[in-house]
Amino acid sequence: MLKSWFSLLYTIWCVSVFVVFFLLMLPFILLGSWLAGSKNQFGLQLAHGAVRLWGMLAFIFMAMPIRVDWRFRPEPGKAYVYCANHFSYFDIAVTGVIVPGLYAFIGKIGVRKLPLFGYMYAKLHVMVDRSSAQSRAYSLGKCMRTLAQGRSIVIFPEGGIKAEHPPKMVYPFKDGAFTMAIQQQVPIVPLTLVNNYRILPDGKPFRVNWEPVRVVFHEPISTIGLTQADADKLSERTYQIIDSELSHSLSFAARHS
Structure with a gap:
């Protein structure tokens, strides 16, 4: 019972922290988003900086450290396609803080309906209606233009939070990330979000559980010289890298529990 009450109070605290810092950063986020909509580079930098600061302050005040295993350090100014597993809405907050440089998420079109946050998301990131072939094609084209401009793409190639038994991912990955890369x-960088599914499980009741966030940046996979005939192999290799890390982490936790 005590643990349940602590979880509820901690959840309320975390939500409050995210909302308060979002409101504090909102003028800078909105200004940057508006300028970014006019293809203004300063606007992109301002909005990204404000969003990243929002997340950093939130994690500090939640007393939740983010521990990153940097097996690869991205080069400043270089574009990558970051592919991550996706079991929790917490994934977006974490990747928004740790992914360096300028980037765009691939997000569901329904996000744009959210007050204020939706406006920012639509201006800075790529929206897609996965039920529409036309929307998927348009979003793929926008992603490739984004990469050509030197901005990275952050994508969850499972196609959303769809895994029924985390940390086992949905198989196979969607092919969009590998087609654009x-x-x-541009290189694919596999990104393993090790334990977000335990911190904020996808389900009811809505609860945030405290533990340090763990993330792994894997070595990049080069796409130089590859053609669309290699997309499935590239997808499979990315899947296996992330899946192996998740399986290893689960085994390690079981041995030390």
């Missing part, structure tokens, strides 16, 4: 000849 090959066409633009």
Whole structure:
């Protein structure tokens, strides 16, 4: 019972922290988003900086450290396609803080309906209606233009939070991430979000559980010289890298529990 009450109080605290710091950063986020909509580079930097600061302050006040295993350090100014597993809405908050440089998420079009946050998301990121082939094609084209401009793409190639038994991912990955990476000849960087599904499980009741966030940046996979005929192999390799890390982490936790 005591643990349940602590979990509820901690959840309320975390939500309050996120909302308060969002409101504090909102003028800078909105200004940057508005300028970014006019293709203004300063606007992109301002909005990204404000969003990243929002997340950093939130995690500090939640007393929740983010521990990153940097097996690869991205080069400043270089574009990548970051592919991460997706079991929790917490994934967006974490990747928004740790992914360096300028980037765009691939997000569901329904997000744009959210007050204020939706406006920011639509201006800075790529929206897609996965039920529409036309929307998927338009979003893929926008992603490739984004990569060509030197901004990275952050994508969850499972196609949403769909895994029934985390940390086992949905198989196979959607092919969009690998198509755009090959066409633009930019590296794929597998990103393992190790334990977000335990911190904020996808389900009811809505609860935030405290534990340090763990993330792994894996070595990049080059796409130089690859063609669309290699997309499935690239997808499979990315899947296996992330899945192996998740399986290893689960085994380690079981041995030390």
